[in-house]
Amino acid sequence: MNATPAAGHAARSAPGTGAPGTVHEIHEHHELSWIRKYVFSTDHKVIGIQFMFTGLVFMVLGGLMAMAIRWQLAWPWTEMPVVGRILFPETGRVISPEFYTMLFTMHGTIMIFFVIIPLLTGAFGNFLIPLMIGAPDMAFPRLNMFGYWAMIPAIFCALFSFALEGGGPAAGWTAYPPLSTLESAAPGSMHGQTFWLLALTFVGASSMMGAVNYVTTVVKMRAPGLTMMRLPLSIWALFVAALLQLFALPVLTAASIMQLLDRVAHTGFFTPTNLVVNQMSPEAVGAAAGGQPLLWQHLFWFYSHPAVYIMVVPAMGFASDILSTHARKPLFGYKPMVYSIMAIAGLGFIVWGHHMFMTGMNPALGMTFMVATILIALPSCVKVFNWLGTLWGARIHLTSAMLNALAFVAMFIIGGLSGIWMASTPVDVYIHDTYIVVAHFHYVVFAGSVFAIFGAIYHWFPKMFGRMMNETLGKIHFVGSFVFTNCVFYMMHQLGIAGLMRRTADPYAYDVYAHLQPLNQFISISAFLLFAWQIFFVVNLFHSLFWGKKAERNPWHACSLEWEAPSPPGHGNFDKRLEVHHGPYEYGTPQVAEDFLPQTRRA
Amino acid sequence: MRILTTLLLLALLGLGVWTFADAHNHGWWLPPNLSTYGPDIDRLFYLILWMVAFFFVLTEGILVWCVLAFHDKRKGKATFTHGNHKLEMLWTAVPGVLLLIITFTQMGAWARIKFSSSFPDRPPIAEVYASQFDWRFVYPGDDGRFGTADDLENAFEFVVPVDEPVVFHLRSRDVIHSFFVPYLRVKQDATPGMVIPVWFEAVEEGDYDLICAELCGWGHYKMAGRVKVVSRPAYEAWLRSMKAKLMSNGSEDKS
Numbered sequence: 001m002n003a004t005p006a007a008g009h010a011a012r013s014a015p016g017t018g019a020p021g022t023v024h025e026i027h028e029h030h031e032l033s034w035i036r037k038y039v040f041s042t043d044h045k046v047i048g049i050q051f052m053f054t055g056l057v058f059m060v061l062g063g064l065m066a067m068a069i070r071w072q073l074a075w076p077w078t079e080m081p082v083v084g085r086i087l088f089p090e091t092g093r094v095i096s097p098e099f100y101t102m103l104f105t106m107h108g109t110i111m112i113f114f115v116i117i118p119l120l121t122g123a124f125g126n127f128l129i130p131l132m133i134g135a136p137d138m139a140f141p142r143l144n145m146f147g148y149w150a151m152i153p154a155i156f157c158a159l160f161s162f163a164l165e166g167g168g169p170a171a172g173w174t175a176y177p178p179l180s181t182l183e184s185a186a187p188g189s190m191h192g193q194t195f196w197l198l199a200l201t202f203v204g205a206s207s208m209m210g211a212v213n214y215v216t217t218v219v220k221m222r223a224p225g226l227t228m229m230r231l232p233l234s235i236w237a238l239f240v241a242a243l244l245q246l247f248a249l250p251v252l253t254a255a256s257i258m259q260l261l262d263r264v265a266h267t268g269f270f271t272p273t274n275l276v277v278n279q280m281s282p283e284a285v286g287a288a289a290g291g292q293p294l295l296w297q298h299l300f301w302f303y304s305h306p307a308v309y310i311m312v313v314p315a316m317g318f319a320s321d322i323l324s325t326h327a328r329k330p331l332f333g334y335k336p337m338v339y340s341i342m343a344i345a346g347l348g349f350i351v352w353g354h355h356m357f358m359t360g361m362n363p364a365l366g367m368t369f370m371v372a373t374i375l376i377a378l379p380s381c382v383k384v385f386n387w388l389g390t391l392w393g394a395r396i397h398l399t400s401a402m403l404n405a406l407a408f409v410a411m412f413i414i415g416g417l418s419g420i421w422m423a424s425t426p427v428d429v430y431i432h433d434t435y436i437v438v439a440h441f442h443y444v445v446f447a448g449s450v451f452a453i454f455g456a457i458y459h460w461f462p463k464m465f466g467r468m469m470n471e472t473l474g475k476i477h478f479v480g481s482f483v484f485t486n487c488v489f490y491m492m493h494q495l496g497i498a499g500l501m502r503r504t505a506d507p508y509a510y511d512v513y514a515h516l517q518p519l520n521q522f523i524s525i526s527a528f529l530l531f532a533w534q535i536f537f538v539v540n541l542f543h544s545l546f547w548g549k550k551a552e553r554n555p556w557h558a559c560s561l562e563w564e565a566p567s568p569p570g571h572g573n574f575d576k577r578l579e580v581h582h583g584p585y586e587y588g589t590p591q592v593a594e595d596f597l598p599q600t601r602r603a
Numbered sequence: 604m605r606i607l608t609t610l611l612l613l614a615l616l617g618l619g620v621w622t623f624a625d626a627h628n629h630g631w632w633l634p635p636n637l638s639t640y641g642p643d644i645d646r647l648f649y650l651i652l653w654m655v656a657f658f659f660v661l662t663e664g665i666l667v668w669c670v671l672a673f674h675d676k677r678k679g680k681a682t683f684t685h686g687n688h689k690l691e692m693l694w695t696a697v698p699g700v701l702l703l704i705i706t707f708t709q710m711g712a713w714a715r716i717k718f719s720s721s722f723p724d725r726p727p728i729a730e731v732y733a734s735q736f737d738w739r740f741v742y743p744g745d746d747g748r749f750g751t752a753d754d755l756e757n758a759f760e761f762v763v764p765v766d767e768p769v770v771f772h773l774r775s776r777d778v779i780h781s782f783f784v785p786y787l788r789v790k791q792d793a794t795p796g797m798v799i800p801v802w803f804e805a806v807e808e809g810d811y812d813l814i815c816a817e818l819c820g821w822g823h824y825k826m827a828g829r830v831k832v833v834s835r836p837a838y839e840a841w842l843r844s845m846k847a848k849l850m851s852n853g854s855e856d857k858s
Contacts, residue, residue, distance in 0.1 A: 098821040172818045178795060179778040179820060185735070186820045272796025277777040278735065293779060293794055328675070333686035336695075358781065358816075359792045360799040363717035367710060374706045378699050384662055385694040386686075391669035393682030398604045398670075406670065410612055413662050414619075417655040420705065426712035427648050429790050430633075433781065433816045475604060482611055490618055494631035499785035501816050504824040510812045512785050515630045588680035595680045 040149075042141035043571060047148050048127030049464060052457075054151065055119035056541075059450075062110035063531050065103050072100055074517070074524035076506040098187050100505040101170035102162070105188070108173030109158065109196065112311065113203045116445060118151065119453050120314040121207065121245070125214055125238045127464060131562035131569065132235050134223025134578040139216040147209035154202035157195040166190030172503065174304070177270035177296050181262045182287070184278040197260045204253045207245050214242035223561065225580035229338070230599070232560045232584040233331065236338050237317025240345045244306045244313075247349070252303030255296060262291070270296045294359055301352035309348040311445055312412075313341055315452035316383060319405045319412075321584075322455050323390050325558045326402035328595050330585040332389030333382075340379035340386075347376045357425050358432045366425050373423035380416045384409065395588075395595075399556075400474025404455030407482050408448055415443030418493065433503075436496025442489045454481075454537070462555050466568040467548030470540050477536035484533060487526035491519060557596050560584040564600055609671045616663045623656060634785050637811070637832075639768075639804040641788035643712040650708065654701060722802055723768030730772045731761065731801075733780035733793040736822035738813060742842065744849075755845040761813065762831045763805065764838040770802045781816035784830050792817055805832040 031037075038046060071080055072095045084093030095103070126144065130137050138144045162168040170188025171180035179185045180193050218231070218239045231239075261267040268288030275282055275289070283289050324331040331337060353361065353369035387409050396402065418440040421427050431437065454477075461469045500513055507513040554563035561580070565573050578600055586597035597603060626632045636645055673681070715721050730749050732739040740761045744753030749772075763769045773782055775793035782801065783790045786809075791801045805811075813828030833841065 096821075097824060101818070101821055101823070170821065176779055176818070179818065182778075185778050275777055275795055276734075292796060294797075327673075327681065329681035330683065330685050332684070333691050336686070336691055358790055359779075360794045360797050363713065366717070367713060370709060370713070371706050374702050377702055378695065381658075381698045382691070382695055386691070388662060388665045388669065389686070389690070391666070391673060393684075394669070394673045395675045395677055395681045396670060396673050397675045398608055403604075403608060406608070406612070406666070410615055410663060410666055413659065417659055420651050420655060420702075421648065424647060424651060424705065424709045426644050426709055426716060427651065429716060430644050430648070430785070430788050432790055433783075479607065479611065483614075486615055486618060490615075490622070491631075494622060494626050494629075497626070497633055498631050499634055501783070501814060503818045506824045509825065510814060510827060512634055512812045512814075519629075519631060585685075588683045590680075590683055 040145060042137070042145045044126045044130050044138045044141070044144060045464070045569065045573075047144055048123050048125075050148050051118045051122030051126060051151075052124075054155075055115050055123055058110055058114040058155075059119075062107055062115055063534075065107040065110070067528060067531055068095060069100070069103050069107060070524035070527045071095070072103075072505060073507075074521040076508065095505075097505045098167065098170065101172075101186070101503070102168040102188050102192075104503060105169050105172050105196075106158070106162075109169075109199075111445070112173065112307070113200065114151075114155065114158070116311045116449055116453075117203075117207060117307070120311065120449065121210055121214070121238065121241055122148070122151075124234070124314065124318065124453075124456055124460070125210060125242070127460065128234055128562065129214055129217050129238060130221070131463070131565060131573055132232050132560055133218060133221060133226055134561045134564075134574065134580070135217060135221040136572040136574070138213045139220060140213050143209050144213050147206050147213070150202050150206035150209065154199045154206065157199035157202065161192040161195035161199075164191040164195070166192055169193045169196035174300060175259065175296075177259065177262065177291075177293050178272070178275060178277065178282075181259060181270055182275070182277050182282050183263075184280040184282070194260065194263055197256045197263070200256050201253055201260075204249050204256070208249055211242040211245040211249070214238055215246065218242075223578040223580055226561070226599075229335070230580055230583045232317075233320035233334075233337055233341075234314070234317035237314045237320075237341055240341050241310045241313050244310050244345050244348065248303045248306040251299055252307075255299035255303070258299075259296065262287075294356070294361060297356050297359060298352070301355045302349075305352040305355065306345070306348045308441070308444070309344055311449055313344060315408065315449040316341065316412075318452045318456040318459075319408045320387070320390075321560070322401050322405040322459050323387055323409070324585045324587060325459070325556050326397045326399055326405070327391055327394035328397070328587045329390055329394040330583075330587055330589075331386070332392075333386045334583060334585065336382055337386055340382045343379040344376060347372055347379070351376060354423055354428075357428045363425075370423055370425045374420065377416065377420055377423070384413055384416070399458065400469065400471055400478060401455045401459035401556075403475065403478045403482075404451045404458065407478070408452045408455060411443055411447035411451065411485070414490070415440055415448055418443065430499070431496060433501060434496040435492045435500045435502055438502050439489050439492035439496055442492070447485050447489060451481075451485075454478075457541075459556070460562075461544065462551030463562055463565070463567050463569070465545055465548070466551050466566075467544050468551050468555060469544040469548060473536050473540040473543075477533065477540065480533035480536070481530065484526045484530035488523050488530055491523050491526075495519060495523075554598075557594070559586050559596050559598050561599055564598065605670065605674050609667055612663065612667045612670060616660065616667065619656070619659055619663070623652075636786070636788060637805055637807045637809070638787040638789065639806060640712065640716050643715065644788045647709060647712060651705060654705065658698075719800065722800060723770060723804075725768060725770055727770045727772050727800065728763065729761070730774060731782065731793070732774050732776055733782065733815065733819075733826075734776040735778065735820050736815070736826040738826070738828035742845070744846070753846075753849070755842070755849060757845065759827075760829045760831050762833060762838060762841050764835045765805050765808050765832045767835070768802055768804045770800060773799045773801050778819050779817050780819045780826065783814045783816035784811050785814070786811040787830065790816055805830075808832050808834060 079093040166187040169192045268291040273289040351373045591603040742755040775795040780793040815826035
């Protein structure tokens, strides 16, 4: 245990004080081996960067799956060029319906559990929290490292399932029983589904370790003078998202284990009596019955609805910081912004039933869930108006980071507003499970969160790697992404209003849907272009990583604490004592000659 | 870049307005509405649409203006303000009231469609069984009871009379399915282990696509059915022909 990581030592030595005084101890420690420094690192920055690259690699994988889905929807049962020969030799180079269900199941699973949540909370939660609160590292650095490495068995389980008999899981990312629990129900409900549940459990463990860390660090390790009401919105958002995970995740983990038991130990939590699945009675092969499929839906959505907010609240936080910094103007209404995050999170726990309006759940219960769900539009509305208030009278610098944050606001508005249709129970009778739902959540999670993630990468890249990203490439990347994103997802609203169902491999067999194929082809072509356009981001990322212009400490002239550290910060983060005197958004203040007043500087 | 960004955001605003005005010309809009409670659903859809359209144009419009007007070439610093209490109260209260109105206007229609207390007072016309990947419609026969020897079973086609409320019981034999007829604005999941009553009233004769709306396995996409809405006499004639078929099948079995 001689190689106690330096940062971990520092974090333990002075909890609660923010420990800026322990900086000297840190630099006295001997150099860590390469493995401990870059692979099994306990440094929050390295772990954050590990999460970031893992998330980006999986975004490519999940994106490729989306491309295959789009191919099928535009030209069903048509030979896939190039990849068809390699992937589907036995089905005549076309996507089989079995494989199609696996594709959208794993597209959703990967994008949610291996891309958005790891990028927002894993990458930026880890990287930003200690830096923005002036701490040398996380409260529990080893737990933090373990949190990242718990992702590896999850990744293994998720990908390995494709190599098993029956193939990958095919019950949708929502894994509704009995489709997911009975092996006779679908080919993908063989071992693939078991491994999917294991993957989910490992991801949950990883998130849990992160969440415990974030909450403790934010509560105990803030720099002197940094009160809760002086925290940047990013930190507030990550803090609230971590609380959401702490309260909601145990329920998903318990439900996953129940479904696992239904599958491997033949319990009957979710399997009702007297089923005949594929000419086979589950009871005849020893499965217990008498269960209730809706129980899974309640437990699953009790986690997975708050998970939607875990996937967007941190994005709101990043957007708030980026908007204020690059607009050179204080965030409009700091306190209402904090309270609205809390309100979204709090209400997020009592709206899960809106996924179940059509399940046969008591319709009176549906009505109460509708009221709570519509109310959640209110804090979202406050946030949008406060962002607009921030921009009004500002001096907007259209950097790549800012463009992505502006796009986040523009498109979150669409995702938020379309939510009101879903919340309303009678309208939901028609639009439930149609493409308008697909459009809605992609506007929130892709057009919202992913654009905020791009913005956050452009904004914090200088701090992460000590180099600037290329602005020209950043702007080219932004323009194409913005155009194609809207071509893809806006038009999905129209498909949904026309009544098109989601998760259908070939909708054109129905008279009502036959005329929608040209629109689907337009969407698919736009989606291919959107995917291809990301090459500008990849080139920019790697080029800047090695050859980018060297970044100074505070290239954006921002007020918050992370810009007090060197770029990139060494172990222990700060090379000077920090004391905080005011909030994080003192841009354009008349108190000083410059247009910003750092948190550490007295006016 | 400022002009380009303004144009991009303006284009998004334009896209919204254009689809609102023109989408129905391309069939990218609500399909015909042929049930009695369908107009209630569509009316609420449009109510929300108008409200959403207003806030969409308002907020995106402000955003476009901000990008265009408040650029970094302006002289001096940005306006230094941490917020405006009155303004924030205003933009919390107004949407709050509107959202409450929206909420309460939904309740009547929802109760009418789904509450058992508001169901038409008549016996179920059939039991509808969903299974991987087809639909079965079981009519009770002369005794009016299900599960007896004179039950009439029809595959694929759900024959119902026009202009009268049709009540049926929805069941699933295996996994979760969903009974969805876009033209009739009807949707209800068939959850195994539950018997769920559903009703609708069609106002026009015709054949309408019945679609499974809940993922039920690899063949989900082809789990098609049809609701055949016919006149009362035609419906009764069809029932008689089904009975005759059952009788002849029965006599064949005996011989």
